[in-house]
Amino acid sequence: QKLETEIANFQALQKEFQKVVQSRTQLESQLNENEMVSREFDLLKDDATIYKLIGPVLVKQDKVEAVTNVKKRIEFITAEIARLETQMADLESKQEAKKSEV
Template structure:
């Protein structure tokens, strides 16, 4: 492998490494969104648990609208909470799917980087061996 080819391999390595690194920011954003959503899911699960404890005959449920607490029907509150939970579970599934896709793409890019590194290392070793052979034959 000549010097020109070595330069091309190095350029390919740099380009693929940039591609690999470009996945870091979106993956971190997705992880942050997932953590935030998991916290909201936990809060909603806590609300569902609390609503399950409320006695329909005397328990009052209030919902905050801005600075005002408004009385809400218990069944309506349970229904709204269940809908919110289902919606957030759907969002979580979507984020997980996108996160897995990004990680798979990043792993493929990482494998390409490793292959190019191996090719580059082998080419360097080949050039060193040629140089050593030429040096020993010149003596």
């Protein structure tokens, strides 16, 4: 009975770990996309026209504002990735502890 409970707890930890890994992968993809946008902005002239897609509509946006938004997004995503990596390390140590118990 106790062994079954421990195995179920271990499997729950594995599932949670997989969710965190999936979230991190998704964030890394978003980070790459935003970094690519940032590099594209570097190639533009200061007076270039930039449009932002909001729903089905393209809205004109100031370059400074667009660059600032992308930089803030990159900072946020980087912080989230760091948080998830800490969570992954915590879950890995919990899994190792459960594995030794089982």
